[in-house]
Amino acid sequence: MPGSGKTLLCDTISIVSTGKTPATLNIPPFEPAEEEKRYDSVLLTGDSVILVDNIEHVVKSEKLCTIGTQEAISLRILGFSKVVTVPNNSLWLMTGNNLRFAGDITRRVLKCRINPW
Numbered sequence: 303m304p305g306s307g308k309t310l311l312c313d314t315i316s317i318v319s320t321g322k323t324p325a326t327l328n329i330p331p332f333e334p335a336e337e338e339k340r341y342d343s344v345l346l347t348g349d350s351v352i353l354v355d356n357i358e359h360v361v362k363s364e365k366l367c368t369i370g371t372q373e374a375i376s377l378r379i380l381g382f383s384k385v386v387t388v389p390n391n392s393l394w395l396m397t398g399n400n401l402r403f404a405g406d407i408t409r410r411v412l413k414c415r416i417n418p419w
Contacts, residue, residue: 341369
C-alpha cells in the first residue's frame with residue numbers, strides 16, 4: 303500500500319546497523335541491461351546496505367540471484383575491458399507495492415508485508 307512506511311522501515315534498518323541511510327537506486331522496468339549496470343555500479347561502492355526502492359515490475363534477475371548467494375562478484379567496469387572482483391557483504395533491501403518475484407530468485411528472498419491498519 304502506498305504510504306505504509308516501506309522506505310522508512312528500510313532507512314531505519316540501515317541507520318541502526320550502519321549509522322546512515324542506505325544507498326538507494328531505482329530500476330527501470332524491462333531494461334535488464336540497464337538493471338545489471340546499476341547493480342554493478344552500486345556493488346562497486348562497497349555500501350553495507352543497498353535499497354532498491356519502489357519496484358513496479360516483476361523482479362526476475364540472474365544478477366540478483368548471484369548477488370543473493372555469492373561472497374564475491376566479478377563485474378566489468380563500464381567503459382573498460384576490465385573485470386574486477388568485489389566482496390559482496392551488503393544487505394540488499396527492496397520495496398514495492400505488491401512486490402512480485404519470478405524465476406530462481408523466489409527462493410533467495412525473504413518477503414515481508416506491511417499492514418498499516
